[in-house]
Amino acid sequence: MLKKKLIPKVSFISNSEDETILCAQRLAGQLKAGDIVLLQGDLGAGKTTFVKGLARAFKVSPQKVNSPTFVLMNYYKGKLAIYHFDLYRLGDPKEVDTVDFDEYFYGEGISLIEWPERLGEYKPKQYYLVEFQHKGEQKRKICISCPSKHQPKSSH
Ligand SMILES: Nc1ncnc2c1ncn2[C@@H]1O[C@H](COP(=O)(O)OP(=O)(O)OP(=O)(O)O)[C@@H](O)[C@H]1O
Numbered sequence: 001m002l003k004k005k006l007i008p009k010v011s012f013i014s015n016s017e018d019e020t021i022l023c024a025q026r027l028a029g030q031l032k033a034g035d036i037v038l039l040q041g042d043l044g045a046g047k048t049t050f051v052k053g054l055a056r057a058f059k060v061s062p063q064k065v066n067s068p069t070f071v072l073m074n075y076y077k078g079k080l081a082i083y084h085f086d087l088y089r090l091g092d093p094k095e096v097d098t099v100d101f102d103e104y105f106y107g108e109g110i111s112l113i114e115w116p117e118r119l120g121e122y123k124p125k126q127y128y129l130v131e132f133q134h135k136g137e138q139k140r141k142i143c144i145s146c147p148s149k150h151q152p153k154s155s156h
């Protein structure tokens, strides 16, 4: 469904961690260097699990993927560079200025961002949005969209 042409919004129901990983692998087929994926949802909703699926598709062992605890970003070297941000601990809005997001967002890697609400003015113009909702102990609703897809790209 997501393979050839991205429809504006697709929803999946995941009944297990493995299904969430499979769902991520389908999105991975769309991703190319420089893409940004915002992962939005409550604590424990499955964002990091989804990152494991994306990482696996780029030949990074899912065991290497965890939410960065003391840093805001983990770097994984796979077929492409993957920058995995978890901005949960970004408390003070001023702290966001200490990270050079542009260096990662507009380079050759793929940026995956948990808690993108914290980005403030650094929120990119073009991105994939993955939204997670708890629907039960093992059940999650996952919506993937590309809200900025139809906006004209800035001309160079
Ligand atoms: N269908 C499912 N998809 C994903 N995770 C699931 C599912 N069912 C149960 N789980 C469990 O829910 C938890 C999801 O944790 P995960 O770290 O991916 O969440 P998160 O959204 O990254 O949370 P945080 O905001 O704390 O970083 C894991 O313990 C996982 O085993």
Ligand SMILES: [Mg+2]
Pocket (backbone or CB within 6 Å): 047, 048, 049, 067, 086, 114
């Ligand atoms: Mg997480």
